[in-house]
Amino acid sequence: MGKYYTFIGPIAAGKGTQAEIISKKYGLLHLSTGQIFRDAISSGSELGQKVKVIIDSGFLVPDNLTNEIVKDMLGKIDLNKGFILDGYPRTINQVYALEDILFEFGIKLDAAVMINITEDEIVRRISGRFSCAKCGQNYHKEFNKTKTEGVCDNCGSHDFIRRNDDKPEIIKTRLQHYYSEVEPIVDFYNKKKKLLEVDASHLSIEEVTEKLEKLLF
Numbered sequence: 001m002g003k004y005y006t007f008i009g010p011i012a013a014g015k016g017t018q019a020e021i022i023s024k025k026y027g028l029l030h031l032s033t034g035q036i037f038r039d040a041i042s043s044g045s046e047l048g049q050k051v052k053v054i055i056d057s058g059f060l061v062p063d064n065l066t067n068e069i070v071k072d073m074l075g076k077i078d079l080n081k082g083f084i085l086d087g088y089p090r091t092i093n094q095v096y097a098l099e100d101i102l103f104e105f106g107i108k109l110d111a112a113v114m115i116n117i118t119e120d121e122i123v124r125r126i127s128g129r130f131s132c133a134k135c136g137q138n139y140h141k142e143f144n145k146t147k148t149e150g151v152c153d154n155c156g157s158h159d160f161i162r163r164n165d166d167k168p169e170i171i172k173t174r175l176q177h178y179y180s181e182v183e184p185i186v187d188f189y190n191k192k193k194k195l196l197e198v199d200a201s202h203l204s205i206e207e208v209t210e211k212l213e214k215l216l217f
């Protein structure tokens with residue numbers, strides 16, 4: 001039997017990147033919510049059509065529909081391979097639903113893996129992002145600078161834009177919402193002795209992967 005994990009963590013902590021790397025390396029299925037939604041939509045199923053209407057109108061997919069889609073998807077894959085869930089469960093109601101769904105399939109999570117970084121680090125990682133106004137190339141003022149200051153590597157343009165929601169105040173408001181949702185999730189897995197935590201602040205992608213491998217395998 002494979003291993004079953006869910007990766008949780010705030011934006012910019014690298015959870016999706018790590019889920020991708022670890023799942024490839026250990027032959028687990030990487031099940032990201034975004035991909036699950038896209039697959040459901042492209043399958044044209046009734047559930048997929050419901051999701052499409054909601055996403056197209058700019059709303060978040062509600063818990064009950066998300067749970068149904070996840071259950072439907074788990075019924076279609078080879079569970080013996082094991083998996084890493086990425087982006088699910090996102091609310092405490094989804095946590096309870098996942099417990100029921102896995103019980104029906106006769107499997108249990110091996111661990112919920114919290115990949116965490118400090119709030120300051122999140123703000124630093126996100127607020128430094130900017131992009132070329134002409135060609136859309138993405139940059140970061142610390143981690144991914146233009147080769148010549150003020151000139152786009154790709155198209156030579158001198159105009160750059162910063163997204164409004166990348167401003168520190170806006171990031172902090174979004175984070176408050178995130179923390180209030182994740183707290184009961186962390187408590188739940190902690191009480192079940194299923195919580196593993198990695199502090200990814202100030203670490204490279206490779207260093208975080210190494211930490212995860214030691215914890216998980």
Ligand SMILES: [Zn+2]
Nearest residue numbers: 132135152155
């Ligand atoms: Zn450009």
